[in-house]
Amino acid sequence: MYKYDQYDQAMVDARVEDFRDQTRRRIEGHMTDDQFKPLRLKNGLYLQLHAYMLRIAIPYGTLNPTQMRKLAHIARTYDRGYGHFTTRQNLQFHWIKLEQAPDILAELAMVEMHCIQTSGESIRNISADHYAGAAADEIMDPRPWAETLRQMTTFHPEFSYLPRKFKICVIAAEEDRAAMRWHDFGLRIVKNDAGEVGFEVYPGGGMGRTPFIAYKARDFVPQHQIFSYLQAVLRVWNREARRDNIHKQRMKILVHELGEEEFTRQVEEEFQNILTLDTDFPQAEYERIAAYFTPPPFETGLPDAVDRSDPDFAVWLDRQTVAHKAPGYAIVNISLKPIGGVGGDITAEQMEVVADLAERYSFEELRVAHTQNLVLPHVRKQDLYAVWQALTEASLADVNLDLVTDIIACPGLDYCTLANARSLPVAEQIAKRFADLDRQLDLGELKIKISGCINACGHHHAGHIGILGVDRKGTENYQLLLGGSGAEDVAQAKITGPGFDEAGIVDAVERAIERYRELREPGERFIDTYRRVGFDSFKEAIYG
Amino acid sequence: MKILTGNDLKTGAVVWWDGGSWSLHVEDAVDAGEHADVILATETAACRVNGGYAIDAAPDADGKVRPAHIKDRIRAYGPTVRPDLSLKPADPNAGNWVI
Numbered sequence: 001m002y003k004y005d006q007y008d009q010a011m012v013d014a015r016v017e018d019f020r021d022q023t024r025r026r027i028e029g030h031m032t033d034d035q036f037k038p039l040r041l042k043n044g045l046y047l048q049l050h051a052y053m054l055r056i057a058i059p060y061g062t063l064n065p066t067q068m069r070k071l072a073h074i075a076r077t078y079d080r081g082y083g084h085f086t087t088r089q090n091l092q093f094h095w096i097k098l099e100q101a102p103d104i105l106a107e108l109a110m111v112e113m114h115c116i117q118t119s120g121e122s123i124r125n126i127s128a129d130h131y132a133g134a135a136a137d138e139i140m141d142p143r144p145w146a147e148t149l150r151q152m153t154t155f156h157p158e159f160s161y162l163p164r165k166f167k168i169c170v171i172a173a174e175e176d177r178a179a180m181r182w183h184d185f186g187l188r189i190v191k192n193d194a195g196e197v198g199f200e201v202y203p204g205g206g207m208g209r210t211p212f213i214a215y216k217a218r219d220f221v222p223q224h225q226i227f228s229y230l231q232a233v234l235r236v237w238n239r240e241a242r243r244d245n246i247h248k249q250r251m252k253i254l255v256h257e258l259g260e261e262e263f264t265r266q267v268e269e270e271f272q273n274i275l276t277l278d279t280d281f282p283q284a285e286y287e288r289i290a291a292y293f294t295p296p297p298f299e300t301g302l303p304d305a306v307d308r309s310d311p312d313f314a315v316w317l318d319r320q321t322v323a324h325k326a327p328g329y330a331i332v333n334i335s336l337k338p339i340g341g342v343g344g345d346i347t348a349e350q351m352e353v354v355a356d357l358a359e360r361y362s363f364e365e366l367r368v369a370h371t372q373n374l375v376l377p378h379v380r381k382q383d384l385y386a387v388w389q390a391l392t393e394a395s396l397a398d399v400n401l402d403l404v405t406d407i408i409a410c411p412g413l414d415y416c417t418l419a420n421a422r423s424l425p426v427a428e429q430i431a432k433r434f435a436d437l438d439r440q441l442d443l444g445e446l447k448i449k450i451s452g453c454i455n456a457c458g459h460h461h462a463g464h465i466g467i468l469g470v471d472r473k474g475t476e477n478y479q480l481l482l483g484g485s486g487a488e489d490v491a492q493a494k495i496t497g498p499g500f501d502e503a504g505i506v507d508a509v510e511r512a513i514e515r516y517r518e519l520r521e522p523g524e525r526f527i528d529t530y531r532r533v534g535f536d537s538f539k540e541a542i543y544g
Numbered sequence: 545m546k547i548l549t550g551n552d553l554k555t556g557a558v559v560w561w562d563g564g565s566w567s568l569h570v571e572d573a574v575d576a577g578e579h580a581d582v583i584l585a586t587e588t589a590a591c592r593v594n595g596g597y598a599i600d601a602a603p604d605a606d607g608k609v610r611p612a613h614i615k616d617r618i619r620a621y622g623p624t625v626r627p628d629l630s631l632k633p634a635d636p637n638a639g640n641w642v643i
Contacts, residue, residue: 027554029591047595049619051556080629095629099554342625413615414623422618424625474613 001062001365002147002292004112011155012109015116019043020102027099042122044115045101048415052096054104055118060128060146060170061089061368065355068366070111072351078104083351085336085344087408087459088167089127089368090118094415116154121162123153129171129178130369133293134331134377136323139189140197142172144290145226151289152227152281159234163241164249166234167206178370179486181205181214182462184251185233190220198222203233204255204263207456212252213490217264225271227280232271236263295326296363296378302328306381313388315437319399321384324377332362332376332387333369335398335406339435342424343409344372353394361387371408373401403440404448404513405431408459412452412469413476419452421469421476422502426450429506434513443513446526449484462486464527465509466493478505482512482538483530491527496539508542515541545575547609548583549616550596558619559593566593569631570620573601573609610641617642 004012019039026036040046044055056071063071071091075083078100079093086092096104108114117125126146133141149168153159159166169180172189180186186202198220205214221229233251240258242248255263304327308314321330334354337343346354358366358376361383367375379387391397400406407430410416412423427450434440449463453470460466466481477499484493500508513526515538520529530538547570548561559566560573561583567573576583580598587593600612611617621642622630632638 027591033588033594047551047556049615050558050622051551094623095556097555413618414625419615422624424623428625476614 001064001143002059002289008112009109012112012114012116015043015114016102016105016109019105023098023102038120040098040101041119042116043101043105044118045096045098046119046417048094048417049413050415051094052098052101053415054093054096054101054115055086056091056093056108056113056115057118057125058089058091058113058368059150060126060132060143061130061370062132062143063358063366063368064364065359065366067111067113068351068355068358070107070113072348072355074104074107075348075351082345082347084342084411085346085368085372085374087370087372087410087457088118088125089130089370090125091368092411094411117150121164123159123162123166123168126150126168126170127178127183127370128169129173130367130375131177131322131331131377132172132367133295133365134324134329135173136325137175138172138325139191140172141293141295142170142187142189144286144293145187145189145199145223146170147289147292148281148286149227149230153230158231158238162234163237163243163251164246166237166251168230174488176486176488176490179459179462181490182207182211182459182486183214185230186214187226189223192220196222199226199229201229203267204252204260206250206252207459207461208250209247209454209456210250210253210256211456211461211492212256213492214252215255215260217260217267224280224283224286225275228274229267229271231274231279232267235270235274236266240266296365298326298329298378299380300327302380302382304328304381306384310385312392313385316388316397316399317384319401319403319441320397321379326378328381330379330381330384332379332384333401334374334376334391334396335400336373336396337400337406337431338395338398339405339431340428343407343427346374350394350396353390353396357387357390371406373406399437400440402445402447404434404443404446405440407431407448407450408463409450410452410458412450412458416452416457418455419469420471421452421478423450423452423458423467423469426467426469426478426502426505429502430509433506433510443517444525446513447485448509459486460484461492462490463493464525464530465512467505467509468495470499472499476502478502480505480508480512480542482535483527485527489527494535496535496542498543511541512538545601545609546577546580546598547573547601547611548576548580548596548598549573549611549619550584550587550593553591553594556594560620561587570611571608604641614642 169183202214362376409423409427413419451458481493562572604610
């Protein structure tokens with residue numbers, strides 16, 4: 001993975017000292033909260049329901065064991081012993097003290113981490129396929145490009161005061177495991193007929209109160225021109241954005257209002273101008289960055305067979321591991337969705353277990369998935385049993401990848417000032433209702449996503465079943481949506497009708513799922529049956 | 545009744561105006577009445593509270609102060625999914641007060 005050079009380290013260290021001074025001035029009363037707020041947000045420090053919340057950037061979801069141990073140390077020393085992984089592959093601590101925040105940033109800087117690009121009207125933490133560098137189906141590792149774009153955009157003056165936040169995602173496989181088309185700027189690495197590497201470009205996506213799926217603007221942008229293309233997109237948006245209305249400032253709104261054709265025309269015009277300026281990064285710089293992502297030294301001649309004699313292990317093996325590009329290796333998915341627990345949460349002790357496993361069995365690499373789970377990307381198949389035993393010991397061996405209890409949920413009203421309703425208890429109740437593993441496996445892939453407000457951090461627009469919490473005259477109310485997807489079969493979910501209370505929404509979800517069970521044909525997932533049968537049948541099941 | 549709440553500047557902890565200072569316990573909150581704006585302005589300027597605001601509240605069945613909106617009751621209690629982190633971790637029924 002990428003290693004800081006002296007410039008990176010100097011920038012991050014200087015940023016820490018800036019923030020230390022800003023914090024001191026705020027605490028001593030030399031700054032008002034209005035003056036201090038934009039400064040703390042640029043360092044990922046929010047004020048949430050119970051305390052300050054620190055959001056730590058995990059670029060493209062990649063961590064090493066040293067970083068994970070540092071997060072464990074911070075959880076134990078400065079927070080309440082746990083952290084929460086988010087749908088942008090970041091980590092949040094929810095019980096931070098302002099007076100200790102600069103010390104935490106200094107601790108993070110020691111392990112090449114920071115909180116830059118986790119808030120504000122900036123290019124946010126760039127996300128990527130969490131199987132990057134390991135997936136059997138990828139054209140190449142997308143992370144060198146994610147890192148290159150991160151470096152080219154961080155602190156870039158033209159991108160520091162954008163109309164609103166801007167989210168980029170990079171993938172390199174046909175299967176979309178990163179909700180790429182729900183981003184402002186989605187990139188899929190492809191090869192053209194000549195075998196050259198480039199990008200399919202998808203601008204204009206996003207969730208929130210006005211969801212749009214990104215459209216394909218280009219079949220192919222040569223790889224060495226991608227920064228110029230990104231600049232062109234951002235310039236058109238910067239120039240044309242509705243800065244008078246916060247709800248209309250995201251780029252997706254501009255794309256919608258101009259129309260895809262006109263937006264593309266303006267971008268292409270700008271792109272051609274920018275190309276004449278030769279502002280793309282040098283190939284040598286890309287190669288310097290890419291060298292950090294050289295594949296680990298995979299052993300050859302390893303056995304592919306795995307001893308399945310332990311039935312509990314076999315169930316976990318079948319669900320939680322997926323194909324790796326190297327023979328004899330597997331990708332291990334670590335569920336952070338225990339039945340009765342809080343999805344995405346992980347204790348300091350569990351962080352240390354995972355760090356140890358990554359160190360011992362996965363070439364010192366870890367990944368965070370946008371689904372709020374963790375990944376050991378490179379595990380020898382002959383080590384899977386030992387890994388499973390260690391995960392079991394740490395209560396991290398739940399079996400539910402992409403099943404009904406693998407629920408994405410935002411922190412909701414339990415933690416978030418923006419939320420209107422709680423997400424986590426609803427996720428917990430649904431998980432308990434479907435706790436029986438045989439039932440989960442029988443239902444197959446079924447993605448439930450829950451947001452506590454219209455900002456959609458829980459990706460409810462992209463759920464096979466989505467749930468949106470709203471405030472109805474001071475009480476929590478939950479709307480049910482059906483038919484969304486964040487994968488390559490991307491779709492926006494549709495609201496079914498009147499909302500439910502907390503108990504009612506769990507029953508409604510079960511009725512929708514039972515309708516699927518009644519109508520499914522062999523091999524059909526929930527979303528397949530929904531698409532074949534249509535909305536009305538499911539609505540009738542839900543409301544009678 | 546109108547009660548005042550905000551966050552402690554240094555720690556971020558949820559606090560409630562008890563008539564003379566800021567308490568961690570909503571039970572200590574007092575009716576600020578028509579003085580709410582003045583108290584908030586004074587306390588904010590002195591950096592004794594951050595993001596302060598007035599909310600509606602009423603006595604519950606036991607006569608204790610209960611904020612009208614669930615968001616403020618969660619602020620007063622803690623995350624409902626982690627009763628062990630609430631201000632009353634030993635009381636298994638404390639979370640019922642929120643809902």
